[in-house]
Amino acid sequence: MDRNAQKQYNKQAMKAKVLIILPSDKFLHRQILEGILAYGSKRGPWQFHFETGDRYEQGLGKGRRWGCTGIIAMVREAKQLAELIGTKIPAVFINPPVMKNAKGRKPPQWATFVTRDQENVGTTAAEYFLSRGYRNFAFVGTPCSEPAEWCERRLYGFRRRLLGEGLNCFSFSASSPEVASDFDKESIELIAWLKSLPPQTALYAPWDRRALQIIGLCLDAGISVPGSIAILGTDNDEVLCESVSPSLSSIALDGCTAGTLCAQLLDAHMRGLKVEPLVDLAFPRIATRQSTDEMQVPDAFLAKALALVRKDLSVTHTIAELASAVGISKRTLEMKANLILGTTLKAEIDRIRLNEAVRLISNTNMSMQSIAERCGFCCASHLNTRFKTIFGHNPSVFRYQPPK
Structure with a gap:
């Protein structure tokens, strides 16, 4: 110019x-x-x-x-x-x-x-819960008699992703518009519904304020969060998310x-x-806090192996080393992963490393080399290659850029 x-x-x-x-x-x-x-x-x-x-x-x-x-x-x-x-x-x-x-x-x-893409927001919630081993799911929409379109689209994306895995989700609906517009009345129905959910249910609320209501009702009803019900909100309003105990995990829309x-x-x-x-x-991106801070794996050996991986991602374990550490054969451990997770153990470990890399890229100013080393990749170039293969983009796409 x-x-x-x-x-x-x-x-x-x-x-x-x-x-x-x-x-x-x-x-x-x-x-x-x-x-x-x-x-x-x-x-x-x-x-x-x-x-x-x-x-x-x-x-x-x-x-x-x-x-x-x-x-x-x-x-x-x-x-x-x-x-x-x-x-x-x-x-x-x-x-x-x-x-x-x-x-x-x-x-x-x-x-x-x-x-x-509101459906993608719902899909992100489903993938997050699936990656943490959940098999029971629930959804609570906006507290009104006529749900907003964005809420319906998020539910659609959430449910569609679960159906792709042969899974379904429970969805709360108030008994009448009158109940839906009065939280005192709605809360009675909500508590009864929450108590009816199976143990270890992953619940998605497409708005942080709604998720906070659900946490409050769970505490009132003596329902453990995240032990019995894990709860994920949306917007990542940090003041609200940190104002409750357990603190609320949430999808950040930047x-x-x-x-x-x-x-x-x-x-x-x-x-x-x-x-x-x-x-x-x-x-x-998802900010994980206490309300979802558990991994649901219904097998003690596999759960222990994955816990060893998560304990220090910078350490590269072979499948044989993990199997030896938990006391079973390599073949048995691999079969358990295929049966329970629906994927190979190697692929699951790779997914865990990549998810942690996404979290660090999105929430910190760490260099790509430091993130690569923290997550068990040999170098930034290797991390970049894996991102392009899995996501189709460079890692920098996930880096939050504050307004200048």
């Missing part, structure tokens, strides 16, 4: 006036806003007008009078989406609703739809990164650059 072009670019950035329509009642939404504001401060600083969506008409009217040059919005109704698109102002829409009579899902050239991405896309639109019409938010 030459000097004159750079000056024009900076001038446009300074003039950016961005209307943000975003609910602020959830931790994830506040993270998204944080990412947007951080990017705008660095680029401009941009000027912002913020609306939660409760006073939508005033927000759009204000934006027009104000000379709005860009929009980032999360709206719930197709009518609102259509009106915003109709302004022809460069825009980024987060998880937009489906518009009636729309030709496909692609937005016009001045807008981008950024969507979260809202700050999503907000930064939305701001980058809008920036490109406002500069007249070609932008992808549809962008997916990828790679949810």
